[in-house]
Amino acid sequence: xxxxxxxxxxxxxxxxxxxxxxxxxxxxxxxxxxxxxxxxxxxxxxxxxxxxxxxxxxxxxxxxxxxxxxxxxxxxxxxxxxxxxxxxxxxxxxxxxxxxxxxxxxxxxxxxxxxxxxxxxxxxxxxxxxxxxxxxxxxxxxxxxxxxxxxxxxxxxxxxxxxxxxxxxxxxxxxxxxxxxxxxxxxxxxxxxxxxxxxxxxxxxxxxxxxxxxxxxxxxxxxxxxxxxxxxxxxxxxxxxxxxxxxxxxxxxxxxxxxxxxxxxxxxxxxxxxxxxxxxxxxxxxxxxxxxxxxxxxxxxxxxxxxxxxxxxxxxxxxxxxxxxxxxxxxxxxx
Amino acid sequence: xxxxxxxxxxxxxxxxxxxxxxxxxxxxxxxxxxxxxxxxxxxxxxxxxxxxxxxxxxxxxxxxxxxxxxxxxxxxxxxxxxxxxxxxxxxxxxxxxxxxxxxxxxxxxxxxxxxxxxxxxxxxxxxxxxxxxxxxxxxxxxxxxxxxxxxxxxxxxxxxxxxxxxxxxxxxxxxxxxxxxxxxxxxxxxxxxxxxxxxxxxxxxxxxxxxxxxxxxxxxxxxxxxxxxxxxxxxxxxxxxxxxxxxxxxxxxxxxxxxxxxxxxxxxxxxxxxxxxxxxxxxxxxxxxxxxxxxxxxxxxxxxxxxxxxxxxxxxxxxxxxxxxxxxxxxxxxx
DNA sequence: CTGAAAGCGCTTACAG
DNA sequence: CTGAAAGCGCTTACAG
Numbered sequence: 001x002x003x004x005x006x007x008x009x010x011x012x013x014x015x016x017x018x019x020x021x022x023x024x025x026x027x028x029x030x031x032x033x034x035x036x037x038x039x040x041x042x043x044x045x046x047x048x049x050x051x052x053x054x055x056x057x058x059x060x061x062x063x064x065x066x067x068x069x070x071x072x073x074x075x076x077x078x079x080x081x082x083x084x085x086x087x088x089x090x091x092x093x094x095x096x097x098x099x100x101x102x103x104x105x106x107x108x109x110x111x112x113x114x115x116x117x118x119x120x121x122x123x124x125x126x127x128x129x130x131x132x133x134x135x136x137x138x139x140x141x142x143x144x145x146x147x148x149x150x151x152x153x154x155x156x157x158x159x160x161x162x163x164x165x166x167x168x169x170x171x172x173x174x175x176x177x178x179x180x181x182x183x184x185x186x187x188x189x190x191x192x193x194x195x196x197x198x199x200x201x202x203x204x205x206x207x208x209x210x211x212x213x214x215x216x217x218x219x220x221x222x223x224x225x226x227x228x229x230x231x232x233x234x235x236x237x238x239x240x241x242x243x244x245x246x247x248x249x250x251x252x253x254x255x256x257x258x259x260x261x262x263x264x265x266x267x268x269x270x271x272x273x274x275x276x277x278x279x280x281x282x283x284x285x286x287x288x289x290x291x292x293x294x295x296x297x298x299x300x301x302x303x304x305x306x307x308x309x310x311x312x313x314x315x316x317x318x319x320x321x322x323x324x325x326x327x328x329x330x331x332x333x334x335x
Numbered sequence: 336x337x338x339x340x341x342x343x344x345x346x347x348x349x350x351x352x353x354x355x356x357x358x359x360x361x362x363x364x365x366x367x368x369x370x371x372x373x374x375x376x377x378x379x380x381x382x383x384x385x386x387x388x389x390x391x392x393x394x395x396x397x398x399x400x401x402x403x404x405x406x407x408x409x410x411x412x413x414x415x416x417x418x419x420x421x422x423x424x425x426x427x428x429x430x431x432x433x434x435x436x437x438x439x440x441x442x443x444x445x446x447x448x449x450x451x452x453x454x455x456x457x458x459x460x461x462x463x464x465x466x467x468x469x470x471x472x473x474x475x476x477x478x479x480x481x482x483x484x485x486x487x488x489x490x491x492x493x494x495x496x497x498x499x500x501x502x503x504x505x506x507x508x509x510x511x512x513x514x515x516x517x518x519x520x521x522x523x524x525x526x527x528x529x530x531x532x533x534x535x536x537x538x539x540x541x542x543x544x545x546x547x548x549x550x551x552x553x554x555x556x557x558x559x560x561x562x563x564x565x566x567x568x569x570x571x572x573x574x575x576x577x578x579x580x581x582x583x584x585x586x587x588x589x590x591x592x593x594x595x596x597x598x599x600x601x602x603x604x605x606x607x608x609x610x611x612x613x614x615x616x617x618x619x620x621x622x623x624x625x626x627x628x629x630x631x632x633x634x635x636x637x638x639x640x641x642x643x644x645x646x647x648x649x650x651x652x653x654x655x656x657x658x659x660x661x662x663x664x665x666x667x668x669x670x
Numbered sequence: 671c672t673g674a675a676a677g678c679g680c681t682t683a684c685a686g
Numbered sequence: 687c688t689g690a691a692a693g694c695g696c697t698t699a700c701a702g
Binding site for chain 1: 687688689690691693694695696
């Protein structure tokens, strides 16, 4: 499987490799006769020439590779992010290499190292708890990097996020108006700032409302979401809940919780009302249409790649935080 | 952001780059004094040396990159495949670069070209209709390649698939035993062999059973699955269907169809029974537990990477087809 | 035990 | 209009 090279073309055409390179890359600086141009293109075609980007990368110091690190590519949220990023990256001539961190700082660091060894031109990452140190090192080296969906408190990295706190607040306000006896927030027991923002938004809205509504927070780890949610919901809801609202702060949590409701025949919105962060295909199989917070994934991907591309071209990190607006899509899972 | 190189280490240590290379790569062939070894490792550490795999690739002709082409990475089935492949590839020292073809032969070809320019050591692909030609070219060049989930009729490529036809047959037999008035197969209007196998399995089981059961096939395009399924199901089922079984031949089809049932309050399994190919998180939100065909994704990924790795190391394609067994998980969506 | 040197496949400033 | 040459950061057979 010997691949053909520029040298082969040069030899056959009887010109230098420099000439071949100029022609194939359509460099305008130097004029080359139409004749040799044509000859070179023809030869390239017939000997089935494929340019070796590795060699080009070595010379130009640009790999046209972008690293993407998400928590788990099999998670619907991230696979959709990845898909949007892929499309956008391709348009700018980049190819994506992808890794999953599993919320594990060591694995995250391994991936960062691997990707930088592969000489990716830049990285788009969803940082995990404990990744501050390694990311700070990249920032110090001026490595083009952008965080997406998440951000870190103490590291200045350009970030693409949504207005988590505000949308959580307004979603909670939306619930407050409906005068539930109790509103339960279901979130993660985590230190990830963007998730804490959602929680703070909830709490702020409650306390600022002056309403005397009962509230509860159910926080779960990332290990056994389904089991943990089911048992905690069971304890919180009892046999026949009424006039209660559930606020799930991610689609994974929502699927676990809604699954509990379905299994226990708790009617939405008759017995209980539900809002959730993020979409999922799964909502389609739920008896009522779920009211949810829609994140602008395509726009996020657009901004992320654009911002990264800018950094790559100018080697100038900006620590700019781009906050996009999520939107509450009101359907009929709330009374 | 000038990165440090082996040359820097050599200069500081006062040795040759050859020595540095030997030490860093732990080559046993030549013995190097413990002293210089230690010195080299220390210097590498302090100047924050990251090996440039691009340079290594150019020299060794191995990129340690694997290309993965799926129909759509945001499709749950493929994102799970990708995740399993990622884990397995990482263990063997490979990194995955991923692309989505959208069932489009041109896009598929573009990705193949892109990936081969990036010098991937091999590719794992879910071939689309019309990709025979381009894949044949790769095979002719002895390019290490493996298809997963799918295969092509006229191209000899090592493939990892499941026993689509057999499992479809036995699933249909399972339905036949239950004496439905009518069994409806919902599949794709496609030329993809692995999907046709599922359909053939269904048809074979029906005709060989000798049962006088009514059957129907609903075949949809990939454009507007949801709308198409909903309207065709409506026509097929009427107002109050009874004693009918639905056989969905993919999870996407199942979600679309089950969504219709939920919306129209058609009870499963009371009014209608359901079996489906593939799993999805979405089943968790359906009122009954769906009986489905489980594909051994992890095993598929394992075999795919193993087979590809073998080809890469031996440059010997085998055209071997590995067929793994899918399994019918019987739950309570059938009467 | 260690180094000089060639070379992987490109790009590009320079010279003519 | 075109070519000779250096060099990107590595690896590795060879020589000593």
